[in-house]
Amino acid sequence: MRVPRHVVEARRSRLTELLLERGYLPISELCEELGVSEATARRDLSALESEDRITRTYGGALGEFNATFTSFRERLRHGTEAKGGIARAAAALVKPGMKVYLDAGTTAFAIAQELRRHLPERLTIITNNLALLETLGSLPGAKTIVLGGQLLERQSVLLGNEAVKAAAAQEIDLAFLSAQGMTDTGLWNSQRDIIRLQHAVMKRACRSCFCLDRSKLGRTAPEHLGAWTKVGTLISDLSLPELRQAGITLKPGTLLPTHS
Amino acid sequence: MRVPRHVVEARRSRLTELLLERGYLPISELCEELGVSEATARRDLSALESEDRITRTYGGALGEFNATFTSFRERLRHGTEAKGGIARAAAALVKPGMKVYLDAGTTAFAIAQELRRHLPERLTIITNNLALLETLGSLPGAKTIVLGGQLLERQSVLLGNEAVKAAAAQEIDLAFLSAQGMTDTGLWNSQRDIIRLQHAVMKRACRSCFCLDRSKLGRTAPEHLGAWTKVGTLISDLSLPELRQAGITLKPGTLLPTHS
DNA sequence: TCATAAATGATTGACTTCAATCATATCCAA
DNA sequence: TTGGATATGATTGAAGTCAATCATTTATGA
Numbered sequence: 001m002r003v004p005r006h007v008v009e010a011r012r013s014r015l016t017e018l019l020l021e022r023g024y025l026p027i028s029e030l031c032e033e034l035g036v037s038e039a040t041a042r043r044d045l046s047a048l049e050s051e052d053r054i055t056r057t058y059g060g061a062l063g064e065f066n067a068t069f070t071s072f073r074e075r076l077r078h079g080t081e082a083k084g085g086i087a088r089a090a091a092a093l094v095k096p097g098m099k100v101y102l103d104a105g106t107t108a109f110a111i112a113q114e115l116r117r118h119l120p121e122r123l124t125i126i127t128n129n130l131a132l133l134e135t136l137g138s139l140p141g142a143k144t145i146v147l148g149g150q151l152l153e154r155q156s157v158l159l160g161n162e163a164v165k166a167a168a169a170q171e172i173d174l175a176f177l178s179a180q181g182m183t184d185t186g187l188w189n190s191q192r193d194i195i196r197l198q199h200a201v202m203k204r205a206c207r208s209c210f211c212l213d214r215s216k217l218g219r220t221a222p223e224h225l226g227a228w229t230k231v232g233t234l235i236s237d238l239s240l241p242e243l244r245q246a247g248i249t250l251k252p253g254t255l256l257p258t259h260s
Numbered sequence: 261m262r263v264p265r266h267v268v269e270a271r272r273s274r275l276t277e278l279l280l281e282r283g284y285l286p287i288s289e290l291c292e293e294l295g296v297s298e299a300t301a302r303r304d305l306s307a308l309e310s311e312d313r314i315t316r317t318y319g320g321a322l323g324e325f326n327a328t329f330t331s332f333r334e335r336l337r338h339g340t341e342a343k344g345g346i347a348r349a350a351a352a353l354v355k356p357g358m359k360v361y362l363d364a365g366t367t368a369f370a371i372a373q374e375l376r377r378h379l380p381e382r383l384t385i386i387t388n389n390l391a392l393l394e395t396l397g398s399l400p401g402a403k404t405i406v407l408g409g410q411l412l413e414r415q416s417v418l419l420g421n422e423a424v425k426a427a428a429a430q431e432i433d434l435a436f437l438s439a440q441g442m443t444d445t446g447l448w449n450s451q452r453d454i455i456r457l458q459h460a461v462m463k464r465a466c467r468s469c470f471c472l473d474r475s476k477l478g479r480t481a482p483e484h485l486g487a488w489t490k491v492g493t494l495i496s497d498l499s500l501p502e503l504r505q506a507g508i509t510l511k512p513g514t515l516l517p518t519h520s
Numbered sequence: 521t522c523a524t525a526a527a528t529g530a531t532t533g534a535c536t537t538c539a540a541t542c543a544t545a546t547c548c549a550a
Numbered sequence: 551t552t553g554g555a556t557a558t559g560a561t562t563g564a565a566g567t568c569a570a571t572c573a574t575t576t577a578t579g580a
Contacts, residue, residue, distance in 0.1 A: 001545035002557040024284070024315075024322055027537075037559050042538070055284070058319030058566075059537065062284055113281075133390060133411060146418050148408020148426050151393060158406050165429070166408050166422055261575035262527045287567075297529050302568070318536075319567065 011036070012044050016053050019063035026060040082213035082237045083107055085258030087114040089235050090176055090211055093256075096121040101175035101201050104129045104157040104194065107211045111176055112136055126170055128163055128197065130156040145170075149197075159193040167200035175205035181219030182212055184247030186228050188221035195225050202230075209233040209256070217246055271296070272304050276313050279323035286320040342473035342497045343367055345518035347374040349495050350436055350471055353516075356381040361435035361461050364389045364417040364454065367471045371436055372396055386430055388423055388457065390416040405430075409457075419453040427460035435465035441479030442472055444507030446488050448481035455485050462490070469493040469516070477506055 011034055018033060019025060025033070030041045045061050048054045055062040087110035094100055094115065102108040102125060112132045115123070116139060123142040125132075128149060136144045147170070149163030177198055181188040187210065189195050202208045214237055228250060235256045236243075243250065271294055278293055279285060285293075290301045305321050308314045315322040347370035354360055354375065362368040362385060372392045375383070376399060383402040385392075388409060396404045407430070409423030437458055441448040447470065449455050462468045474497055488510060495516045503510065 001559090002547050002555085003545095004547065005556090008557075024317060026318060038537090039539095039559060040557080043557085046539095057284055057317065058286055060317060130390070130393060133416075136411070144411035145420075145422060146406065146408050146411060148406050148418075148422065151396070151404035151406060156393075158408075160405075162405060162408065162426055162429075166426060169422075169425070261529090262525085262577050263575095264577060265526090268527075298567090299529060299569095300527080303527085306569095 083110045086211050087111045089258045098173040099124040101172045102127040103177045105178045107178045128158040163197050164200045172205040175201050175208045177210050180221040187225040189225045190221045211235045214238050343370045346471050347371045349518045358433040359384040361432045362387040363437045365438045367438045388418040423457050424460045432465040435461050435468045440481040447485040449485045450481045471495045474498050
């Protein structure tokens with residue numbers, strides 16, 4: 001029997017809420033919870049999936065909550081070859097007892113996963129990258145510090161004055177930073193707030209390593225992060241000749257290549 | 261053909277890694293990723309499930325990642341009747357443009373969900389409760405600030421000196437706080453670091469509301485949070501006579517009852 | 521070295537999920 | 551008020567999932 005449109009919408013909202021709260025629900029529980037037949041529950045799931053509000057699985061569904069996280073991890077899987085090499089080279093620099101800063105972005109995520117594999121003792125990890133916390137929270141014997149700041153809706157990162165101020169009070173042995181582009185004039189990033197935080201971190205770090213794969217070469221972004229003279233270490237799958245061809249000359253010892 | 265034990269363990273570790281990265285995977289993809297038959301994949305899933313390292317679903321499996329979150333949300337669902345009332349009463353105090361602090365714990369989660377339903381304009385939410393961020397990140401027009409601090413593994417909350425320092429720099433209109441127990445001598449909480457942060461928040465807040473349901477009455481915890489004279493507002497499903505019977509007398513106007 | 525235990529893949533049958541179809545009831549707009 | 555559109559539940563057959571069983575292969579320990 002047909003039912004008013006707003007009732008359908010309300011039920012579907014409730015369904016997404018339920019999935020958001022519970023993470024995963026099998027069809028049978030959805031029917032019970034919503035008081036509808038399986039056929040209707042499936043129809044709701046189809047509708048919501050085509051609006052990208054949930055993710056269907058065989059036998060049930062996942063809340064968008066999971067979708068955001070998996071999409072983030074999905075993004076990570078793409079540049080895997082290059083990013084994996086960069087992450088391994090970066091993680092090899094980390095020694096027991098160090099205080100390590102990890103930037104926003106998927107490269108930092110790859111480094112964190114690498115650290116989980118080969119975990120040095122008494123590590124302190126400092127970051128504002130919320131996507132890392134699920135990974136890092138379960139590291140035994142490691143200490144994780146979040147700088148704080150304002151939550152950026154789309155990206156899962158904290159920025160702003162609070163973040164800059166907190167960074168200025170830290171001691172950092174090794175900072176892994178990323179950027180959106182590199183040209184002959186230096187490094188580029190998308191947002192002024194990200195760059196402000198990166199500057200604050202660089203000022204407090206004994207060593208700053210920028211991690212950029214070859215897809216960033218020749219690209220710019222709205223904001224200029226800094227000239228090459230300010231870069232202490234560049235970890236990349238690019239070679240010195242490739243960089244020189246793009247007009248980038250580095251001081252010797254600056255480039256840390258990835259061996260894959 | 262039998263295979264060495266360490267190979268099996270390695271594959272199962274890899275399986276949990278995969279699920280942690282992807283959130284959900286159907287059996288077919290698991291077989292492909294791991295290079296084993298369905299039968300073996302299922303056996304691995306059974307083994308890992310009995311060790312509580314993953315969650316099986318019909319047709320696939322979820323990473324423990326989801327399990328932690330759902331368990332948190334599961335916990336929330338239990339005290340629902342009381343907590344829901346408290347959350348509604350609390351959310352009713354929030355007016356447009358306010359800066360609101362939300363504490364650790366499931367009560368704050370309930371308040372955040374309530375705020376999502378009826379969202380005042382230009383809200384600023386300040387918190388160290390990471391479990392809230394997924395909920396709050398999607399609130400349109402609201403600003404979310406995280407204080408920062410050290411990540412506590414079990415609880416998804418940030419504490420320590422960084423948190424206290426950051427709290428001291430905030431302006432807060434309304435703070436919603438919780439505690440683990442209440443007796444005639446005042447409020448109790450489990451950890452010194454939590455209490456230090458709560459004190460710092462109370463010092464900066466125009467109004468501090470403690471949210472405790474009746475299950476907390478008469479219970480103590482390792483650390484004393486403060487005497488009743490310091491409590492500005494108590495939101496609870498308890499009545500004044502019930503409190504008096506437990507030896508607790510409040511200044512008039514302190515108790516904000518829940519009407520369910 | 522040998523016997524036992526363990527891991528694997530294939531197969532089977534019971535059970536579940538799913539999309540499509542259909543009849544029915546009710547809404548919504550003309 | 552009326553006719554078409556739409557939501558719903560039941561049914562059905564195809565496809566998928568799952569646990570149990572069995573034969574085979576190989577690690578492991580005595």
